Every structure is written in C-alpha cells, then in structure tokens.
Amino acid sequence: MKSKWAALALLTTTQFVLILDLTIVAIAMPPMGRELNLTQQDLSWMTSAYSLVFGGVLLLGGRLADHLGRRRIFVAGMALFAAASLAGSLASSGELLVAVRALQGLGGAMIAPAALSLVMTVFKDDPALTKALGLWGAVGGIGASAGVVLGGLLTDWFGWRSVFFVNVPVGVVVSLLAFVLLPAARSTEARRGFDVAGAVTSTAGLALLMYALVDASEAGWASARTLGVGALALALIAAFLLIERRSANPLMPLGVFRRPLLRAGNVLMFLVASAMQPVFFILTLYTQLVLGYSATQSGLSVVAISVTIAVTASTLGGRALARYGLRATAATGMAFITAGAALYLRIDVGSDFLTVLLPSELLTGLGFGLLVVAATVAATSDAAPSESGMVSGLFNVTQQVGIAMGIAALVSIASAVTGDATAAESLVSGYRVAFLIATALSALGLVAALVLLPRRTASEVREPVTTSA
Incomplete structure (x- = not known):
C-alpha cells in the first residue's frame, strides 16, 4: 500500500512552493525592474496577475478535480506551473513576465484544491487526518515567510531569474512522483454534464472581484474604475448563484x-x-x-x-x-x-x-x-x-x-x-x-x-x- 505520509510529504511540498511563490517574486522585483526598465505599476502586475487568475479559477479548479480526477488535475497544474516558471526565468520583457505570472496562477488554481482534496482522500476515515491537516497548515505558514527570505538570498546570489527557475526542478520531480505516491482519485457519481455557465460566471466574477480589490489599493475605493469593475464582478457572482440554483449539476451546490x-x-x-x-x-x-x-x-x-x-x-x-x-x-x-x-x-x-x-x-x-x-x-x-x-x-x-x-x-x-x-x-x-x-x-x-x-x-x-x- 502506498505510504500515506510519503503522499502527504509530496502534497505539502507542493503547498509550500505555491505559498512561497506568492512572496518570493516580490523581493526580486527591484532588480527585475532595473534590468527590464519596468515602472512601479508594471511591477505591481507581477503580483496582481498571479492573484487575479489564482483567485478567479480556484473554484473551477476544485470542481475539475472532482470530475476529471484529482491526481490528473494536480499533475497538469504542476506541469503548467513548472513550464511557466521556466519561461519566466528566460523572459526578456515585462509583458512576458506578467503573462508568466498569470499562467503560474492558473497552474496554482488547479494544484491547490486538488492537493487539499487528495490529503482528505488519502487520510479518509483515518484519525491521523487532523495531524495531516496540521502539517498542511504549518507548511503554508512557513512558505509565506520563507518566500521573503529565500527570495532575498536567491536574488543576491544568483539574480532575479533564479526565483522563477527554482520552481522548475521541483515541478518536474513532483509531477513524476505523483504517479507513484498519489491515488487517481475522482468522484464516482454519475455526471450528467458539466456546468459551463456556472464555470464561466464564477471564474469571471471572482477574477474581476480580485481585480477590483487590487485596483482599490492603487486607484482608491471610490474611483470610477474600481466601482465599475466591482459592480460587474458582483453582477456576475449574482448570476452564478442564480445559475447554481437552477442547474441540474451545479458547479457549486448552494446547499x-x-x-x-x-x-x-x-x-x-x-x-x-x-x-x-x-x-x-x-x-x-x-x-x-x-x-x-x-x-x-x-x-x-x-x-x-x-x-x-x-x-x-x-x-x-x-x-x-x-x-x-x-x-x-x-x-x-x-x-x-x-x-x-x-x-x-x-x-x-x-x-x-x-x-x-x-x-x-x-x-x-x-x-x-x-x-x-x-x-x-x-x-x-x-x-x-x-x-x-x-x-x-x-x-x-x-x-x-x-x-x-x-x-x-x-x-x-x-x-x-x-x-x-x-x-x-x-x-x-x-x-x-x-x-x-x-x-x-x-x-x-x-x-x-x-x-x-x-x-x-x-x-x-x-x-x-x-x-x-
């Protein structure tokens, strides 16, 4: 039988990398901006692009894991994350780096819910689940602070490109080990189709909500742009909730x-x-x-x-x-x-x-x-x-x-x-x-x-x- 704790070690390593990536790039931004001639606003999109896509696609990523298989979505997300990181380490312009951060966010949105649901699957009906979740939370806390420290050290020693490249070998190794250590878990319920309308409205609504929140810290809460995007986001989320009430196979059952x-x-x-x-x-x-x-x-x-x-x-x-x-x-x-x-x-x-x-x-x-x-x-x-x-x-x-x-x-x-x-x-x-x-x-x-x-x-x-x- 596959080792539960080896599987948990793999999943928590992935969680560590995702949380770490939220902060590791921030430390590398000043030298990144100097080399590529980026403004402060350009640099702010390095964080915003990741957050917008990551937050907007999370709910869809979780449901795809239920439908298509948690290990499958986990590996696909990890491969995408590693490939985007490699592109980031070779990027020659700010526009390409913003696109890389968006792709990293998409990969993370596939990985994060699949990884947590795999922890729940691996430790199903096991009293050790509480300990496993404790370790999961601990790794998340470490990743946030470690990103700041590791980002500074990597940037000082190897340059800003190293904060992207460090994800590549991790992504490759994790993807390969996933087939050995993780179960091919997926829902066993018969599905009558996928909630496309719910997927579109929830993803667009959440992404626009994240954009409005990010924009508020720059343009102000009362700016026309922030208010307009926020109103559109809330309208899409309201439409999503209405769709979910009527859908035969909802993306997120409101119950x-x-x-x-x-x-x-x-x-x-x-x-x-x-x-x-x-x-x-x-x-x-x-x-x-x-x-x-x-x-x-x-x-x-x-x-x-x-x-x-x-x-x-x-x-x-x-x-x-x-x-x-x-x-x-x-x-x-x-x-x-x-x-x-x-x-x-x-x-x-x-x-x-x-x-x-x-x-x-x-x-x-x-x-x-x-x-x-x-x-x-x-x-x-x-x-x-x-x-x-x-x-x-x-x-x-x-x-x-x-x-x-x-x-x-x-x-x-x-x-x-x-x-x-x-x-x-x-x-x-x-x-x-x-x-x-x-x-x-x-x-x-x-x-x-x-x-x-x-x-x-x-x-x-x-x-x-x-x-x-």
Missing part, C-alpha cells in the same frame, strides 16, 4: 452553505486572512522603510512567525482539537492572534526587534497554528467524497479573497493616514492604524469562533455525508 461547520470554517479563514496577511505585508514595509533593514534582514525578521506556526500546527493544533474541540481550539487561536496584533500598536521609529516585534510574532504565530487546523477541519469535514475538490476550492477562494480584500483595505487606509509624507513618523502613524484594524478583525474572528463553532472534537465532526445538497 453546502446550509452546513454550519463549512460556514464557520470559511468565515474564520476569511477574517484571519484579511487581518494577518496585511500585517505580514506591512511588517516588510515597516522594517525596510522605517527601521532600515535590507531585504534579506527584513525577511529574516519575520521568520519567527512561520517557525511558530509550523511548530504549533504540527504538534499542538491536532492535539488541542482532539482534546478540547473545535470551539475552544479556534477561540484560543483567535485570542492569541488578537493579542499579538494589538501588541504591534507599540511600533515606533526606533523599535527594538526583541522587545517590540518578536513577542507579537510569537503570539500571532501560535494563534494561527491553532486556528488553521480548526478552520480547515471545520470547512472540509462535512464534504462527501464527490465534493472534496469543490469544498477545498471554496476554502482556498475564501482565503484568497480575504487576503486581497485585507491588503487592499489596510494598505489604502494606511496610505490615506500617511498622505504624501515620507517621514518615518508619518509612515508609522499609518501602519498603526492598519494594525488597529487588523486587531479589530481578529477580535471579530474570536467572537465568530465562540458563536459559530460547536464544542465537538475532531473525531466527532468527521461523520460521512451522503448528499451534496
């Missing part, structure tokens, strides 16, 4: 939202993503623009977050969930996150890392390590085998929209407070307001955990689901 655990898990992940990812982003700005850290030093300064997430999620998250249940584990995690976010309000123009930043990083890392296990179990535990790709895609969509909305809102607000000033004191004032909002969002997440989640343990929530409506 899943009647499941309290699924709702709670997605609400919690949305709130924590919209609160904590902007904190991570603003810390990289604060340490470089105010404290004068280099890119590599800035990356190293946030390593404590990822290490704490990794240790907590892989060792304490599953145990706490098994012993104390969903509500207590998630609420405790949100309490630590809220306390850590509040401590960031102490930042100043000359803050000391050990006394000001490190305590906050340890608290938020500890809290996220507990929260991510509980939220993932809650959001996915009620899924029938035929729905695991769709449910995984929905969970990833929730996270991506939360990240995009949180960064757009908090960065816009911080910029509004700072205005045109570039003095360190003005920048700190804007960052403090952003941290205050992040604290409020985390506190709202704490309330949501207490109100929405039951006290059941991990084993009690994993009951088989027989319907998809």
